Amino acid sequence: MTDVLKYDFCTMHIYDNYMIVIISEGVTVTPEHNNVLLNVADTYYKNKPFVYITHRLNSYAVDPAVYRETSKISNLSGFCVVSSDYKAKRNAEIEKLFLNKPFEIFDTIDEATTWASQVISG
DSSP states (O other): OOEEEEOSSEEEEEOSSEEEEEEOTTOEEOGGGHHHHHHHHHHHOTTSOEEEEEEOOSOOEEOTHHHHHHTTOTTEEEEEEEOOOHHHHHHHHHHGGGOSSOEEEESSHHHHHHHHHHHHHO
16 A cells, blocks of 8 residues: 555655655644544554654654644554654654654664564564
């Protein structure tokens, strides 16, 4: 499965066990954006574990309250950030404190998808 979903604030690439999300430049991700994630999770991963991979190609902000809502997605098995930018990685270290799921930070998509497969296979 490799569907591409485009929204005003992001682009989502849907795969069998994970999604790769690229948030648009200048966006502030808020809890309201989580409704889109919930709908996509219900549509593509109903009763099936998945990993959320955010590929941080653009500069944007995240309201930490988002992670309270994200933590409630029962079939979300893991969350990871992919970035080669030092500042984005440091921000992710702080965000990690707010999510009650496995959360990792990687330099490449390949590392993230390998980790996602390991998390899913348990």
